[in-house]
Amino acid sequence: KQEVTQIPAALSVPEGENLVLNCSFTDSAIYNLQWFRQDPGKGLTSLLLIQSSQREQTSGRLNASLDKSSGRSTLYIAASQPGDSATYLCAVLSNSGYALNFGKGTSLLVTP
Amino acid sequence: DAGVIQSPRHEVTEMGQEVTLRCKPISGHDYLFWYRQTMMRGLELLIYFNNNVPIDDSGMPEDRFSAKMPNASFSTLKIQPSEPRDSAVYFCAQGKSGNTIYFGEGSWLTVV
Numbered sequence: 001k002q003e004v005t006q007i008p009a010a011l012s013v014p015e016g017e018n019l020v021l022n023c024s025f026t027d028s029a030i031y032n033l034q035w036f037r038q039d040p041g042k043g044l045t046s047l048l049l050i051q052s053s054q055r056e057q058t059s060g061r062l063n064a065s066l067d068k069s070s071g072r073s074t075l076y077i078a079a080s081q082p083g084d085s086a087t088y089l090c091a092v093l094s095n096s097g098y099a100l101n102f103g104k105g106t107s108l109l110v111t112p
Numbered sequence: 113d114a115g116v117i118q119s120p121r122h123e124v125t126e127m128g129q130e131v132t133l134r135c136k137p138i139s140g141h142d143y144l145f146w147y148r149q150t151m152m153r154g155l156e157l158l159i160y161f162n163n164n165v166p167i168d169d170s171g172m173p174e175d176r177f178s179a180k181m182p183n184a185s186f187s188t189l190k191i192q193p194s195e196p197r198d199s200a201v202y203f204c205a206q207g208k209s210g211n212t213i214y215f216g217e218g219s220w221l222t223v224v
Contacts, residue, residue: 034212043116043203043215089155098167099145100213104154 002027002094006103013080014111021075021106023090028068031093034100035064035075038087047088048075080110116216118204124222130192133219135204136185145205145213146179146189155203161187194223 003026013019023033032051036044048057048064050073056065063076077084087107091100117136125131137144145160159169161181169179176195181187191198199222207213 036215041220043217044205046212046214049212098143098162098209099157099160101157102147102155 002030002092002097002101004090004092004101004103006088006090006106008106009104010107010109012109012111015080015082017080017110018076018078019080019108021077021088021090021108023073023075023103025071025073025092025101027094028071029095030068031095033064033066033073033093034091035062035073036089036091038089038105040086044089077108080108082110082112084108084110116204116206116214118202118216118219120219121217122220122222124224125194127195127223128193129223130190131194131198131221131223133189133202133204133221135187135189135216137187137204137206138214139184141206141208141214143207143209143213144181144187145203145207146187147203147205149201149203149218150199158189158202191221194221196223199223 005024007022030052034049035047038044050057050066061078066073087105089105090103119134142163146158147155149155157171159179164181179189201218201220203215203218205213205215
């Protein structure tokens with residue numbers, strides 16, 4: 001069974017800092033990997049999707065990388081802002097299934 | 113397109129009562145997922161449908177849980193009888209194979 005782990009569980013940074021969130025998965029036979037954002041009391045919003053053949057995806061200040069062989073992905077947030085405060089979840093779609101396996105998320109707080 | 117719509121948004125019920133959670137999916141997406149989120153266990157897949165047919169219900173915790181998708185416009189998740197340990201946020205999500213998944217805002221269930 002695919003296991004997805006996110007480190008750290010929580011992170012607090014001052015505004016303006018660049019930061020990296022980490023995600024690891026146990027089975028490298030993946031179809032794609034997605035990063036989601038969840039605000040308190042809300043559902044999940046997809047940020048970036050990386051197909052297994054890709055190395056990275058970028059959207060604005062966000063950059064996600066994928067290293068399938070080592071079972072790792074990182075989400076890089078440049079010039080963090082208080083509005084970036086949320087929980088970020090990594091999810092993997094394995095070749096053997098049609099549903100995402102989620103990590104438990106990293107809770108990010110960006111202080112002014 | 114209004115996105116995935118879930119109801120009720122919040123429900124408080126007494127132990128032993130029947131709970132029905134509803135999902136109105138986005139048209140044109142052939143996969144529908146029900147997830148449960150708790151602090152301890154994170155997001156867990158309960159069941160998913162493909163073209164209205166249940167494909168994998170191995171995540172449904174007990175026989176007290178059941179899910180239906182009578183047509184492409186509607187799905188329900190039922191708990192009967194409910195127990196305090198069922199308290200969680202239940203998400204309905206939809207997508208096309210291998211693509212971005214769209215989540216509803218969730219149904220916050222408290223069983224007392």
